[in-house]
Amino acid sequence: MKVLVIDDEAVIRRSIQRAGEKKGHEVYLAENGSEGLAIWSKANPDVVFLDVLMPGLTGPDVLKQRDPNSKAKVVLISAYTGEYNLERAQEHGADLFIGKPFADIFAVIQQAEDLVGK
Amino acid sequence: MSSDASSPALVWVSPHLEAKHLNQDDLFILVDPEIEDPKKGIDLCLFSSKDFPGENKVQSLLQTSQMSILVYGGEDDPCLASLDWMPFSKVISEKEFKKLSIAEHFSKDLNRMKKQQLLKQTLTSNYHQLEELTQGLEDLVDRETEREDSAKKEVQDSLKGLRRLVQLTTSLGEAVTLEDVVARLNKDIRQTKFSISQFILGFPFRSRYELIGLMKGRVQRIRLEEGQGPTSIRIKQNDPEDQRFLANQFQRPFVHVLTLPLRLASQGAQPVTLFVEHQLEVGQTDTFLEEISPWLQPLSMTIERLLLESEMHEASYLWERTFDSVEDPLCIVTSDYELLRSNVHFSEPQQAGTKCYESFANRTSPCEGCRIHEVIQAGQPQTMKVRRAGKAFEMTSYPVYLGPPSEVSTLVNHYLDVTDKEDLRGQTIQNEKMAALGHLAGHIAHELNNPLTGIRSLSQILMSEVPEDSEIYSDLKEVEIAASRSQSIITDLLSFADDRGKPEDELIDVNDLIESTLSLLKVSLHNHKVDINLEDSQLHVRAQKSLLQQVLFNLINNSCQAMDDPGQIQISTKEQDGNVTIKVRDTGPGIPKKIRDQIFLPFFTTKERGRGTGLGLSMSREIVERYGGKLRFDSSEGQGTTFEVVLPKEPI
Structure with missing residues (x-):
């Protein structure tokens, strides 16, 4: 499957990329919202890891501007668990919420795979 | 009446007597009976028995004047018979009387009567003189005796009076x-x-x-x-x-x-x-x-x-009454802190010479922050902060000038209880501190979580790429564990800070809460040996998590700070009689006996300035009691102290 990671934190992008590729997925990386939106419409990913808090466009901003025809599942990720939960994430149009720090990166990839497989 | 034999006699004639019987000669002067009263200077009264005025009247006539009385009437006139008692009087029958004129009747008798009268008068007068003389003598004797007696009595009386006066004066004086x-x-x-x-x-x-x-x-x-x-x-x-x-x-x-x-x-x-x-x-x-x-x-x-x-x-x-009616403590003191007067709100009545700080704050030295000497020097009132038994007071000391205008003789101290104000301020500070901590924790968590996620995730990825028995795998495992631990500390910190402002009570696993609290106290605990003995089963209580965590944090932190040298901290949980008991025991010096009843008082602190607010234990007790629990301690000097939190166990 095609995975898009939109996160301003390089180490997060790299972690998901490495784990995703290891599982045989095609991973695209964007370090901010607008870059993410561009890749989103070009690459048409199956799943998007979207950080909430980013300079410029935030995660929810990106969700508002995404291509309405995209079938991509969205996993909202945030380091600030106090602000976000699944309910909040779904309100914004995301399918899953995973708080940082991840306990297990492969489990995160697995969750994304499950989401797309449903 | 006085008359002698030669002077004419006055004769009173009663109306029924006919005047023709009276001869007008120089012996008699007739008195007109219509006009004259027979009492006045009459020598002789002539009565017809018809006119006889009665025995009583005659008696009184005889007594008031020395007259003679002649009554004439019929021989058988009963009136005449009854009158033989009359002195110098003659009773004569009418028939006899009519034979002679009155003058003739009496000319012979009159002189005799007069003589008799004269004699009687002389005798009477002599008798009277004698009587007077005797009386005079008696009087003289009496007077002399009396004078002597009264002189004696006067002295006695005056002495008695004086004595009574002295007695009375003494008595009144009492x-x-x-x-x-x-x-x-x-x-x-x-x-x-x-x-x-x-x-x-x-x-x-x-x-x-x-x-x-x-x-x-x-x-x-x-x-x-x-x-x-x-x-x-x-x-x-x-x-x-x-x-x-x-x-x-x-x-x-x-x-x-x-x-x-x-x-x-x-x-x-x-x-x-x-x-x-x-x-x-x-x-x-x-x-x-x-x-x-x-x-x-x-x-x-x-x-x-x-x-x-x-x-x-x-x-x-x-x-x-006025002094006592002021509901704030008031006292009057000397410049040596000696208590002169105080109202009921200041303290119980004190013995003379008691110092104000002794009776007010039970201290042996002036209250910290007391500056009455400055008031004396400056001669101006000043306000200062003092404390007693967990209460904070704003004490204003006013100088009193009783003598010379420039010399402060005493001070009036007025204490205003500002405990509630301070309490509120302390709580506000504490809240602000926690809010700031929460904000900071959130910020740190956010900043650290990303790199930690990367470190941990990449470790996991790398570990999947090397053989599990390789050195690299083991190294990566350590990195992964370290990152994991860091994460959990951040999570605890975040939840400690985050929960604030969420007033809902929730079901809390006490064992979990202790674990997460300990992770926040690693620095405090690192010098000491920590011995944790938790009940195997889950122990739930219902409370606001952050508040209960604050209690545990305070107790464990206090225990750490109580031990200057490395010691041991035992933390245990237990289920007992439907309650959850949490014990925090240290091996410090123990709490001195004299401050044991003060440690739960707000603002009471043994820590140096800036290290403690003195609110920790008082707030902890308040929190525990709010959830129906008890916070108590057992301490022995030199042995250490055990704090015990007992909370009602919540069934799952």
């Missing part, structure tokens, strides 16, 4: 109330011969007139309506106004009243008055007045003294 004075007066007067029912004392007191007197056998005090009471300063006897006035007040009639106004140095509009109710006989009053007049001066002085004392007592009472 009187402590005006009632007492009246009682003593009434008792004293009974020892005299005077018949006095009672003394009533009237006096103006606190703008009213009052009476003290016997009422139903007891000395009682009557306070009059405003404007009532005597105004006269005259001595009066049985004054109707006074009688009415006393009768009104005592509800019974007053008959004999002597009103004696007393002279006092401080004479007001209404005089102090002694009313004397008495049964003195007429004429005895003067003697009585003479007797008691020397009493009046000591009496006045005593009354003056007692009235003054009453007023002073009243003033002092008023002052004290």
Whole structure:
């Protein structure tokens, strides 16, 4: 499957990329919202890891501007668990919420795979 | 009446006697019976028995004048028979009488009668003279005796009077109330011969007139309506106004009243008055007045003294009540902190010489922050903060000048309880601190979570790429574990800070809470050995998580700080009688006995300035009690202290 990671934190992008590729997925990386939106419409990913808090466009901003025809599942990720939960994430149009720090990166990839497989 | 033989006699003739029987010669002067009264200077009365005035009248005539009486009437006239007792009188029958003229009848007798009369007069006069002489002599003897007696009596009386005066003065000097004075007066007067029912004392007191007197056998005090009471300063006897006035007040009639106004140095509009109710006989009053007049001066002085004392007592009472009515602690102290006066809110009554800090704050040295010496030097009031038993006070000390205007003699200290204000401020500070900590924690968590996620995730990825028995795998595993631990610390910190402002109580696993609290205290705990002994089963309580965590944090942190040298901290949980017990035990020096009852008081701290607010334990207790629990401790000096939190267990 095609995975898009939109996160301003390089180490997060790299972690998901490495784990995703290891599982045989095609991973695209964007370090901010607008870059993410561009890749989103070009690459048409199956799943998007979207950080909430980013300079410029935030995660929810990106969700508002995404291509309405995209079938991509969205996993909202945030380091600030106090602000976000699944309910909040779904309100914004995301399918899953995973708080940082991840306990297990492969489990995160697995969750994304499950989401797309449903 | 006086007459001698040669002068003509006056003859009174009763109307029924016919004048023709009387010869007009120089022996007789007839008196007109119509005009003259037979008593006046008459020598002879001639009565017809028809006119006889009766025996009584004759008796009285004979007594008032030395006259002769001639009664004539019929021989058988019973009147004549009954008159033979009359001295110098003659009874003669009408028939006999008519034979001669009156002159003839009496010319022979008259001289005899006159002689007899004269003799009688002389005799009487002699007798009288003798009698007078005897009487005179007797009188003289009597007078002499009496004079001697009265001189003796006078000396005795005056001695007795003096003695009584001394007694009374002494007795009055011992009187402590005006009632007492009246009682003593009434008792004293009974020892005299005077018949006095009672003394009533009237006096103006606190703008009213009052009476003290016997009422139903007891000395009682009557306070009059405003404007009532005597105004006269005259001595009066049985004054109707006074009688009415006393009768009104005592509800019974007053008959004999002597009103004696007393002279006092401080004479007001209404005089102090002694009313004397008495049964003195007429004429005895003067003697009585003479007797008691020397009493009046000591009496006045005593009354003056007692009235003054009453007023002073009243003033002092008023002052004290006012002082005590102020609900803040107040005291008057010397510059040496010696307590002169204090109100009930300051402390219990103290012995003389007690220092203000001893009685107010139970201290052995002046309160911290007390600057009364500056007040004395500057001569200006100052406000300072002092504490006593967990209470914070703003004490304002005012200088008092009793002597020279530049010399502060004493100080009046007024204490305003600002505990609640400070408490609120302390809580606000604590809340702000926690809010700031939460904000900071959130920020740190956010900043650290990303790199930690990367470190951990990449470790996991790398670990999946190397053989599990390789050195690299083991190294990566350590990195992954370290990152994991860091994460959990951040999570705890975040939840500790985040929960604030969320007032809902929730089900808390006490064991979990202890674990997460310990992770926040690693630095504090690192010097000490930590021994954790938790109940195997889950122990749930219902509370606000952040608050309960704060309690545990405080207790564990205190234990760490109590031990200067590395020691041991034991933390244990247990289920007991439907409660969850959490124990935090340290091996520190223990809590000194003298401060044990103070450690839960707000602001009480043994930590140096800036390290503790003195609120930790008081707030912890407040939190635990809020959830129906108890926070207590057991400490022995040199052995350590155990704090115990008991909370009701919540069934799952």
